[in-house]
Amino acid sequence: MVSMFLGNERLVDKLQPEIIKMLNDKGTHELIEIFLKKEWDKIKQLKVEEVEERINLKEVATFIQEKLIENVPFNYLDKPLYEWSPLLEKTLVDEVVPKTIFKIGQAISAELVHLLKKLELEEVVKNQVEQFSVKRLEDMVLSISRRELKLITYLGALLGGLIGLMQGFFIIFLS
Known part of the structure; x- marks a missing residue:
């Protein structure tokens, strides 16, 4: 019956451009964002017991376990460190160590003023010079x-x- 009104064109050919246009519209994005915020606020108001009732913890645990087995190479845990450490060496040396040192440097520089105040370095130097x-x-x-x-x-x-x-x-x- 619908094809009678549309002619020889398929329903998909008519609806797909309109759906794409609707999804690209700024108003649609705002509407979805408002909806998601409302739902998030509702979820934040729930108590832990209510969340546990709605979620099957065994299914979640099984899902997490399956994803861990798929994505984490546990087979390396049975091997000595020298066999599998070369795989991680480049990542550690090129990414992890520099980022860690940068973060430590930022943390130290942020706390340096407080540390110097606690050390009372000015008083120590003054006392030493006076002696x-x-x-x-x-x-x-x-x-x-x-x-x-x-x-x-x-x-x-x-x-x-x-x-x-x-x-x-x-x-x-x-x-």
Whole structure:
């Protein structure tokens, strides 16, 4: 009877473009999102006992067990580590270790201020400096200043030499 109204075209050929157009529509996405949020809110309101009544835990456990057996290579557990570790070495070295080190570095840098406050490093240094004799402090200051002044002298000589060379080239080329 439906084919009488549609002619020689199949019902699928008429409905498929309309369904695709509906699924690509922004309003449909919003409607589905609102529906899913409402259902999620309903699920969050359920008590654990109610969820257990609705779900067959044996079926879920069996499903999880089957998926684990399909996807996790348990056959390696019977073999020594040296036989199957080369398979994981590239992933560990290229991905896991760098990501782990990066995360540890982030965690340390985030907690560094708190750690330094707890260590009271400023107080420790202050106490140590106060315990130094005047002679030792004087020697430390002089050794640091000598080193710095020596570097300043060498830098001045280098800059003076470069400036002199540049002036010499300018005089030669300009005369």
